Amino acid sequence: MKDYEELFVALRRITRAIDLHSKKLQRETGLTTSQLLVLEAAVKLSVASPSNIAKEVQLSQATVTNLVDRMERNELILRKKSNEDKRVVEVHLTEKGKKMIDLAPEPLQAGFLREYRKLERWEQHQLIGSMQRIAVLMDAEDIDASPILTTGELLTP
Amino acid sequence: MKDYEELFVALRRITRAIDLHSKKLQRETGLTTSQLLVLEAAVKLSVASPSNIAKEVQLSQATVTNLVDRMERNELILRKKSNEDKRVVEVHLTEKGKKMIDLAPEPLQAGFLREYRKLERWEQHQLIGSMQRIAVLMDAEDIDASPILTTGELLTP
DNA sequence: GAAATATAATTAGAGGTCTAATGATATTTG
DNA sequence: CAAATATCATTAGACCTCTAATTATATTTC
Numbered sequence: 408m409k410d411y412e413e414l415f416v417a418l419r420r421i422t423r424a425i426d427l428h429s430k431k432l433q434r435e436t437g438l439t440t441s442q443l444l445v446l447e448a449a450v451k452l453s454v455a456s457p458s459n460i461a462k463e464v465q466l467s468q469a470t471v472t473n474l475v476d477r478m479e480r481n482e483l484i485l486r487k488k489s490n491e492d493k494r495v496v497e498v499h500l501t502e503k504g505k506k507m508i509d510l511a512p513e514p515l516q517a518g519f520l521r522e523y524r525k526l527e528r529w530e531q532h533q534l535i536g537s538m539q540r541i542a543v544l545m546d547a548e549d550i551d552a553s554p555i556l557t558t559g560e561l562l563t564p
Numbered sequence: 565m566k567d568y569e570e571l572f573v574a575l576r577r578i579t580r581a582i583d584l585h586s587k588k589l590q591r592e593t594g595l596t597t598s599q600l601l602v603l604e605a606a607v608k609l610s611v612a613s614p615s616n617i618a619k620e621v622q623l624s625q626a627t628v629t630n631l632v633d634r635m636e637r638n639e640l641i642l643r644k645k646s647n648e649d650k651r652v653v654e655v656h657l658t659e660k661g662k663k664m665i666d667l668a669p670e671p672l673q674a675g676f677l678r679e680y681r682k683l684e685r686w687e688q689h690q691l692i693g694s695m696q697r698i699a700v701l702m703d704a705e706d707i708d709a710s711p712i713l714t715t716g717e718l719l720t721p
Numbered sequence: 722g723a724a725a726t727a728t729a730a731t732t733a734g735a736g737g738t739c740t741a742a743t744g745a746t747a748t749t750t751g
Numbered sequence: 752c753a754a755a756t757a758t759c760a761t762t763a764g765a766c767c768t769c770t771a772a773t774t775a776t777a778t779t780t781c
Contacts, residue, residue: 409670410681411670411672411677411680413692413696414680414688414691414692414695415671415672416622417692417695417696417699418578418582418695419622420622420699420702420703421575421578421579421695421698421699422578422579422582423622423623424699424702424703425575425579425702465573465576465577465580466580513566513568515568515572515702516701516702518701519698519701519702520568522701523568523571523701524567531571533690533694534571534694534697534698535570535571535574537690537691537694537695538571538574538575538578538694538695539570539574540691541574541578541676541691541695542574542577542578542581544673544675544676544679544680545577545578545581545582545585545673545676546577546581
């Protein structure tokens with residue numbers, strides 16, 4: 408039993424729960440969690456370009472392009488080239504997109520939120536603090552990350 | 565600003581950090597985190613069938629089949645039909661697979677583990693406790709999850 | 722023992738996510 | 752101004768993940 412195993416298992420359970428919720432959201436509303444976040448970011452940002460959205464929601468630019476593609480196909484947003492800078496694409500919500508954002512449920516499980524809101528303020532803060540602490544530790548660069556495998560023969564080309 | 569937003573952001577950062585680490589692992593060793601977990605489960609379980617592995621690592625059976633496919637292609641494992649029950653497939657490690665499991669790094673960032681191990685025992689337990697609490701809340705059924713959208717017109721067919 | 726039901730695994734299809742390569746514009750510099 | 756360099760977006764190619772449908776084999780039941 409590795410020393411971090413409990414933590415790892417809990418992390419995986421959470422990750423999976425979030426993913427499953429996203430899929431459920433999609434079945435019920437047609438929008439996944441990521442799409443909803445991008446939609447919200449597009450409203451919030453004064454210049455809703457893919458790169459700005461990517462920064463806002465913490466995804467790569469390529470992933471945002473992918474999500475925007477799908478939402479454009481579903482007529483939730485429109486792409487428009489910027490006049491100032493022709494490299495830049497502006498993402499605009501359609502009427503349908505605006506309706507969607509009003510109607511869409513929260514990106515976290517209703518059951519979870521209900522329970523979370525029952526907690527004392529200090530308990531909520533403790534949870535947030537713990538998660539942020541882990542997030543910071545994980546974001547940190549893997550400074551001493553020298554490749555462990557150097558045999559070559561085991562690597563997939 | 566929604567009341568749970570900080571928590572949500574931290575969760576997303578963690579999820580992403582884990583994913584990025586998995587991709588880095590793959591570049592360096594050819595194995596993703598999920599593949600490594602499946603490999604370890606196959607060693608650990610007395611009957612290493614896809615369904616048992618799925619239970620062990622908390623993934624769907626279909627996902628495990630997918631991972632096993634890839635690892636079979638990379639000659640890390642072999643499939644063998646069970647003699648007792650012809651529906652059952654047994655996953656066996658090849659020599660290459662065994663070597664791999666010995667050499668593979670931990671499924672969490674080295675930097676994270678180093679910092680984590682520096683924490684006092686009670687701090688580690690607090691982190692684990694918080695994570696488990698969140699995991700439990702999220703796993704719980706969405707009991708009152710009535711579809712919020714019922715207009716139909718907004719649904720993707 | 723044959724029909725109905727159940728279980729194991731796989732396949733099909735849809736998303737999500739990333740990096741690396743490419744294409745289109747802008748900006749900088751000799 | 753023209754060439755070199757930057758930046759923004761998209762495309763290509765991998766992999767992960769899921770649910771629903773399908774296939775093969777077991778088990779149950781009449």
